[in-house]
Amino acid sequence: MFGSREFSKPNLLHGLIGRATGNDLRVLVVPGPELALAGGLDLMDAGLRMASGPRDANVLLLLPPLGDKMLNAASVAFAQMPRPRAIVALGVKNISPLPEADIYGELSQAGLIESVNSLRLHFAQNSFSNSVQSFDAPALQSRIEYTCPMHPEVVSNQPGSCPKCGMDLVPRETGTDTGQPEEKSVQKTQSSSNAAHAHSSHVKTAPAEVDHGEHKKADGESGDATAKYTCPMHPEVVSDEPGSCPKCGMFLEPVKAESDHGSHSHGSHSHESESSVSKLIGLEPGFMSMIEMTEGTPRSSDGLQMEWITVPFGPFFPGLPAGFGLELTLDGDNVAKATTSSFCGFSDSLENGPINAGDYVENLQGQMPLAPLTYRLLACRAIEAAAEKTSENDNLRDATLAQERIASQLRWLTNLGRQLGLKGIERKAAKLQLLIIGADYEQIIKLTPELSQFIKKVKATPFLRRRLDAVGELPPQSNWDGPQSIENNAAGRLVARLDDISQSLALIKKAGAIGEIKLAEIGNAAGHGHASVDTARGKANLHVELKGGQVISAKLDTPSMRHTELVAPLTDQQELGDALVAIASIDISPWEMRV
Amino acid sequence: MTLELVVTLIIAAAMFGTGIYGALSQTNLVMIMMGIELILAAALLNLVAFWRYLHPDAIEAQMFVLIVMTVMAVEMAVGFAVAITRFRSRGSVEMEEAQELKG
Amino acid sequence: MSVQVIFLLAFGLAAVWFGIVVFRTHSMVRSALALLFSQTAVGAMFLVMQAEFLGVLQIMMMATEMSIMAIFMVMFMMDPGGLGEMDMKHQRKLSLWAGIIAFGGASGLALFGDWGPIATQIPDAGEQVRLLGIELLGRSMLIFESAGLTILTAMIAATSIAVQPPHRPKETPDKSKEPYQVHNHGGAA
Amino acid sequence: MSSFVLIASLIFATYGVAVIEEWVSTNRLRLAGPLISTLRLLGQENILPRKSDRLFFEVGPVLLLIAALLSLAVIPLAPGLIVTDLATGALFFNAALAYVLVAMIMAGWGPDGAYGMIGGWRFLGQLIAYAMLVVMPITTVAMRAESLSTIDIVNSQEMLWNIAYQPLGFLLFLFAGMAMAFVPPFDLPVASGELAGGVEAEYTGVRLIIFRLGRMVLILSVSSAIVVFYLGGWLGPFGPDWSWSMIKILGVAALMLSGGRMLPRIREATLLAWSWKLGIPLALANIFLVGVLVLVVPL
Known part of the structure; x- marks a missing residue:
């Protein structure tokens, strides 16, 4: 069992705990709660509560679509979740590298409720097991490899002697190369594997050999005078490769192999610093110069050199769009640098050669789970333009688009509510979204008063506008084409989104019905076509080339691709909370980013 | 019996010694300030002990303690201001490296 | 005892x-x-x-x-790690001896001073607070107010020397130096 | 006997606060909720982050609980129902809760995770905002009672509760108290949407139980201080004294917990700006006003 806790003797408490666990489910949704909403799942109604992070979760809920990157990230999160824990997979079967799911279900509210019921039973029975297996996410796995102290290029999986000089190989810990973003950030340093292991090192289940490896490394290397690089401040940190110190982040300095290590705490670097600090007369030998340490370090906006830390946010961060990877370099509580990535982007290259126009439409729709009909419409329009056909029911199509826009804005509001701690808005927006997505024309008209009332309520939320109007000012001449607002800040964009809901409602009312989006009969048409659609996030453009009724090339340009460039200027020198709100205010969908 | 007084005074003396050691041996300005805080704490201890065991009727002694506490706070404020300024200009709050402050 | x-x-x-x-x-x-x-x-x-x-x-x-x-x-x-082997001391011997001598001297005084009998009767806590308040706003008012003023002055002075000189041009961060990576255990969150 | 009543009411009130907390955050009233959560956490693995500062990691939550419990020691439930009636009770309450900050810094620093560390230091910024607004309204309360003892403070309100006598002080203290107990919208150090749990992020199992328990006792302590200082403590028209204390305390706790849920989480810069630019001048004005009132209309 991967999710259970080990026990030595069964006792009465275990039964109680198991039942309590089943009644207090904290769920971490993969890819994210938006997908659950878009798929029509009401998690609250099913008795699940959102976890604020992997440590807080005991259920990992998997929903389609799941890419490799997403599954890798999910396996890291699963490794961090404290036992007892369980995996629920709705509508997905293959979830490797995660272990087998404890419960499989179908992707529907009924399926969810059924899964939750069996989950309660599962926890009641299996919270404690006497055959517990440890789960190590492959993305986090570190292994011990052996290298020659003199020839770092010699790496072997087994202990032995160096083919070049015959010395005994010394063990060291390494991380495996994966596409894991958290890994990437630390891969360069030797600390990477240590730090990464913190993810999965559970008190009870941590493989003991990891710790051994570390100790052995320290003894072996410093004792044998083998190190090539060492930290000027932490002489016990020795590495074969240049990099930065796992303790203080300073650059490791080269050390001659014959210098005597470990003799005294600062012996290893004394000859290094003496030469450069000796210009200051009267310094004690071996004195650690802070001037040297801070020289050339980046300065904050207030002119102080501070230590910068790089923190990954995402892909399952509660305040950000699910699947959106954000790595912030923080200077204190201020953002100094932001890099973005997507865990679930699309790909518009036609790898398997030309495909049928109809299939292409389905394909694009499938790649955009948060706005399927919008992109279906986009594909249809582009193909029809290429085939020089015109469709008749544009009005009805626009109504469909408007419906999806409303749903998208409501999902955005849910996210904003979660980020700002506005539970009321979070709950209500989620409820309305669930009602909107499945609704037909009559139902939407019926929902109109409730929606307008909700919009009024959001606008009247005390301090909400105040909270938002200090953040998220876009730089001049930025290529923003999301909902246009009068004020250039997050508050303005909130109002614009709320107005967008009202306008979309009016549009649906005017159309009188909601149409299905069907690709017109194009036969064996050929040619180039271009189309654009106003999505909830901005304008999406598609350019397709048809030949013989088949799409031979396509180029998609989505609003989120353009808007991710705004993340850096929006967050620059902002306080962390403000930066996250600013990012939320431009509503990026990681699904609309390229992989 | 003056045991209480002597015990308190010896403890104050030990804190004073530790503070002196810290203030002299540390090279970092903030650590030096910590040494001074210890010295001032020893002074506080003496003041309270003298008030309690020798002159409990002289409430001015307590007032004096308040003044010393103020001095502690002022020392912190000024010390940190100096530290920030030095750190901004030199990138260090190491007193070993503050050669220009040496006579 | x-x-x-x-x-x-x-x-x-x-x-x-x-x-x-x-x-x-x-x-x-x-x-x-x-x-x-x-x-x-x-x-x-x-x-x-x-x-x-x-x-x-x-x-x-x-x-x-x-x-x-x-x-x-x-x-x-x-x-940042907090447990680095930093050694930031100088004049070890001198300061050690200074500390020991200070301790020895002060405790010698404490031991051999003639303190006389100690007081056993002291005002109770409520009475002390009352007396202290009257003292502070009576005879010692000037000293007390000066202390207050001193701390205010120190606050203002400290703030003004600590704020950044406005003329300094904003320096661009040196990107060649990598920041320290605090690894976040809640990483995938 | 009285110590038994005290402990029983402490447990009851803490449980009550936990029920209210869950109620306002999930919109569902489950009387067994806190018990179930505690059982779940009891069975959860106790994860120790690998590079943690073990000492701080372990001590942080315990210190939070101890600080909150100590501050309750000077809160009277009824004339005889108090752990210790210190002559400096009102100040002691503040002194004990100052260690909440230390606990938060320890708990944030301990696990060596970025979210927790930022959360811990954020609370220091928050303290700089609210600290003055805790002390200054207490001063005016003590001015009216002419004593720092909490019993005397309650007795001084026999004619008129302080909420009516000095409403400005009440509002400031409520605001500062909510920031002190970091309930929404002041939950900057443990924000879920901003920091994925912040200081709490790395805690699991028994340690998390202690942390959450400490937090509940802290909320209880702040709300009982509001009751003692401004709402006349045990004073009520009929029935036993302690029941009035209980009702008021749970009522204030419910008010504190639910009121903030309607508001977006405050920005740290706004919090500091409001406290220093608006709050402190108001608190000074309050001291002056109450000073005049005490001299002119000694009720």
Whole structure:
């Protein structure tokens, strides 16, 4: 069992705990709660509560679509979740590298409720097991490899002697190369594997050999005078490769192999610093110069050199769009640098050669789970333009688009509510979204008063506008084409989104019905076509080339691709909370980013 | 019996010694300030002990303690201001490296 | 030995021990918090000596003061892991001897001074607070007000020298130096 | 007997606060909720982050609980129902809660995770905002009672509760108290949407139980201080004294917990700006006003 806790003797408490666990489910949704909403799942109604992070979760809920990157990230999160824990997979079967799911279900509210019921039973029975297996996410796995102290290029999986000089190989810990973003950030340093292991090192289940490896490394290397690089401040940190110190982040300095290590705490670097600090007369030998340490370090906006830390946010961060990877370099509580990535982007290259126009439409729709009909419409329009056909029911199509826009804005509001701690808005927006997505024309008209009332309520939320109007000012001449607002800040964009809901409602009312989006009969048409659609996030453009009724090339340009460039200027020198709100205010969908 | 007084005074003396050691041996300005805080704490201890065991009727002694506490706070404020300024200009709050402050 | 002596000894030894820890630990935050607990122990000794108001005040003030010290230590020392083997001492012998001599001298005075009999009757806590208030706003008002003014002046002066000189051009961060990576355990969150 | 009543009411009130907390955050009233959560956490693995500062990691939550419990020691439930009636009770309450900051810094620093660390230091910024607004309204309360003893403070309100006598002080203290107990919208150090749990992020199992328990006792302590200082403590028209204390305390706790849920989480810069630019001048004005009132209309 991967999710259970080990026990030595069964006792009465275990039964109680198991039942309590089943009644207090904290769920971490993969890819994210938006997908659950878009798929029509009401998690609250099913008795699940959102976890604020992997440590807080005991259920990992998997929903389609799941890419490799997403599954890798999910396996890291699963490794961090404290036992007892369980995996629920709705509508997905293959979830490797995660272990087998404890419960499989179908992707529907009924399926969810059924899964939750069996989950309660599962926890009641299996919270404690006497055959517990440890789960190590492959993305986090570190292994011990052996290298020659003199020839770092010699790496072997087994202990032995160096083919070049015959010395005994010394063990060291390494991380495996994966596409894991958290890994990437630390891969360069030797600390990477240590730090990464913190993810999965559970008190009870941590493989003991990891710790051994570390100790052995320290003894072996410093004792044998083998190190090539060492930290000027932490002489016990020795590495074969240049990099930065796992303790203080300073650059490791080269050390001659014959210098005597470990003799005294600062012996290893004394000859290094003496030469450069000796210009200051009267310094004690071996004195650690802070001037040297801070020289050339980046300065904050207030002119102080501070230590910068790089923190990954995402892909399952509660305040950000699910699947959106954000790595912030923080200077204190201020953002100094932001890099973005997507865990679930699309790909518009036609790898398997030309495909049928109809299939292409389905394909694009499938790649955009948060706005399927919008992109279906986009594909249809582009193909029809290429085939020089015109469709008749544009009005009805626009109504469909408007419906999806409303749903998208409501999902955005849910996210904003979660980020700002506005539970009321979070709950209500989620409820309305669930009602909107499945609704037909009559139902939407019926929902109109409730929606307008909700919009009024959001606008009247005390301090909400105040909270938002200090953040998220876009730089001049930025290529923003999301909902246009009068004020250039997050508050303005909130109002614009709320107005967008009202306008979309009016549009649906005017159309009188909601149409299905069907690709017109194009036969064996050929040619180039271009189309654009106003999505909830901005304008999406598609350019397709048809030949013989088949799409031979396509180029998609989505609003989120353009808007991710705004993340850096929006967050620059902002306080962390403000930066996250600013990012939320431009509503990026990681699904609309390229992989 | 003056045991209480002597015990308190010896403890104050030990804190004073530790503070002196810290203030002299540390090279970092903030650590030096910590040494001074210890010295001032020893002074506080003496003041309270003298008030309690020798002159409990002289409430001015307590007032004096308040003044010393103020001095502690002022020392912190000024010390940190100096530290920030030095750190901004030199990138260090190491007193070993503050050669220009040496006579 | 009275109960009072036992408590004084216990808190006193704690105060001294934490005081020593300040200069022995390598972690900056530990160092500042050790000082805090040393000061708290001193505050507890005040309470044992029935100076209730002063004791509570000491305990309250030091919590904030030392926490601020901790953040400054972290700022200036760039020792994020907290347990790095930093050694930032000089003139070891001199300072050790100075410390020992100071301790010896002061405790010698304490031991051999003629203190006379100790007082047993002291005003109760409520009475002390009342007397202290009357003292502060009576005879010692000038001193008290000067202290208040001093601290205000110090605050303003400290702020004004600590704020950034406005003319300094904003320097662009040197990207060649990689920031330290605090690895986040809640990483995938 | 009285110590038994005290402990029983402490447990009851803490449980009550936990029920209210869950109620306002999930919109569902489950009387067994806190018990179930506690059982779940009891069975959860106790994860120790690998590079943690073990000492701080372990001590942080315990210190939070101890600080909150100590501050309750000076809160009277009824004339005889108090752990210790210190002559400096009002100041002691503040002194004990100053260690909440230390606990938060320890708990944030301990696990060596970025979210927790930022959360811990954020609380220091928050303290700089609210600290003055805790002390200054207490001053005016003590001015009216002419004593720092909490019993005297309650007795001084026999004619008129302080909420009516000095409403400005009440509002400031409520605001500061909510920031002190970091309930929404002041939950900057443990924000879920901003920091994925912040200081709490790395805690699991028994340690998390202690942390959450400490937090509940802290909320209880702040709300009982509001009751003692401004709402006349145990004073009520009929029935036993302690029941009035209980009702008021739970009522204030419910008000504190639910009121903030309607508001977006405050920005740290706004919090500091409001406290220093608006709050402190108001608090000074309050001291002056109450000073005049005490001299002119001694009720």
